[in-house]
Amino acid sequence: MTLDELYEIFIEDKKIDIIQATVETIENRYVVISRYFGKSNISNINKIAIRKYQNYLLNECNYSVSHVNNLIGVLKQIFNFALENGYIKTNTIASVSMINKRVKIPKEKVIWNLEQFLKFNEYINNTTDKVIFNMLFFLGIRKGELLSLRWNEVSFAQKNIKIISTANREKGKGQVITPPKTVHSNRIVVMDKFLCELIEEYYIGQRKIYGKDIKQKFVIGGDKMMSFTSLQRLLKKYLAKTQLPEITLHGFRHSHATMLADFSTDIKAISERLGHENIEITLKTYIHTNSKAQFKLTKEIERNVQSHNKSKFIVLVDNIKELLRKEITENECTDIEMDQIVNLYNYVQKEVINI
Incomplete structure (x- = not known):
């Protein structure tokens, strides 16, 4: 079985579990992989072949480290799928490591407290x-x-x-x-x-x-x-x-x-x-x-x-507000009744602000 043949089975299975945007991302990455490995028999794709591919992508294609790692990530997904579904007996690329050299210092994620x-x-x-x-x-x-x-x-x-x-x-x-x-x-x-x-x-x-x-x-x-x-x-x-x-x-x-x-x-x-x-x-x-x-x-x-918060809510007022909100959001009532309930709610809310 060639890698292209295995990929077709893999991607059809994936479409059940992931959204279309993710499917498109995998498809776009596989286009690059297929140019190199597509017609290769999966039994010939091993750790040595993958390391040569990484070197080719970095030095001849001038791809970034992150892009190369993304491509290898797709290959690993395909081979994991093949192992789980009996297409191969051993995952020959499982031990391939991602590239960690020449990595730019990532921009620190901003998190607010x-x-x-x-x-x-x-x-x-x-x-x-x-x-x-x-x-x-x-x-x-x-x-x-x-x-x-x-x-x-x-x-x-x-x-x-x-x-x-x-x-x-x-x-x-x-x-x-x-x-x-x-x-x-x-x-x-x-x-x-x-x-x-x-x-x-x-x-x-x-x-x-x-x-x-x-x-x-x-x-x-x-x-x-x-x-x-x-x-x-x-x-x-x-x-x-x-x-x-x-x-x-x-x-x-x-x-x-x-x-x-x-x-x-x-x-x-x-x-x-x-x-x-x-x-x-x-x-x-x-x-x-x-x-x-x-x-x-x-x-x-x-x-x-x-x-x-600087202010404290009075329990009674909280209960009144919750009762009114329930009437507004859950119960069926006429437009006139709704206006009256909303006006009552706004009045209570205004009084709370003045406390």
């Missing part, structure tokens, strides 16, 4: 924008997961959101909605009290615009999903107003994971909250759990946010 994020949050003067960045920081969801989220995937009663899709860019199609990155990315993420209240208040405003049709609308964008470009532009706008280290959109996810690692040693809880395939990814990159563990994490978020 809670105090830095709250400082950033002070510069946001738009409710939608505040919801965007608070969800990224306090939920640790991927930017694509945020952009594809619809209101029917948000539960205020359970204080959680359901991740069942993500936004991706696809060649020739633009920005589309696809299944999440991996099977494990399908998950339920619990919200802390402060984030839940922020999103509920935002929901009230959105419901006035869309009425009962709101459930199928995008949380961010309404009728039309916000683009990755617009989201990036939004971050750049607010960063320009601050003196904080320049974080990326994915940096909010790293920051969330780091914050959780400070709160808890339950790596399994953190891993499943982030939607990682296994805890090794969590440990390597950042350092279904039961709901009790997730609630413990969100309670820690609440406690830390509370310590940065």
Whole structure:
């Protein structure tokens, strides 16, 4: 069997488990591999052949170390697949090491702590924008997961959101909605009290615009999903107003994971909250759990946010607000009744601010 023949079986199998964007990445990398090994019998591809290939890519093709390592990574995936499915008896390239010489010093990832994020949050003067960045920081969801989220995937009663899709860019199609990155990315993420209240208040405003049709609308964008470009532009706008280290959109996810690692040693809880395939990814990159563990994490978020807040909420007022929010978000009522409930909620909220 040639490598090209094995690859065709491998990539068809992969398409079941990974998103289209990842499939395209593998396909693009294999084009380079196929030029060298495509017609070779897989029994002739061994450690010595791979080391010669690495040298060829570096010195004759002038590829970067990272690109060469990515190509070898695809080859290793193919041979692991071949071993698992009985196409080979021994993985002859398993011991091939990645190149670690001539590596440029990577740019250090910027991670914000809670105090830095709250400082950033002070510069946001738009409710939608505040919801965007608070969800990224306090939920640790991927930017694509945020952009594809619809209101029917948000539960205020359970204080959680359901991740069942993500936004991706696809060649020739633009920005589309696809299944999440991996099977494990399908998950339920619990919200802390402060984030839940922020999103509920935002929901009230959105419901006035869309009425009962709101459930199928995008949380961010309404009728039309916000683009990755617009989201990036939004971050750049607010960063320009601050003196904080320049974080990326994915940096909010790293920051969330780091914050959780400070709160808890339950790596399994953190891993499943982030939607990682296994805890090794969590440990390597950042350092279904039961709901009790997730609630413990969100309670820690609440406690830390509370310590940065100057005012204290009265328990009675909290209960009244929660009752009103439940009426607004869950129960069916006429437009007149809804206006009266919203006015009552706004009155209570105003009184709390004056306390």
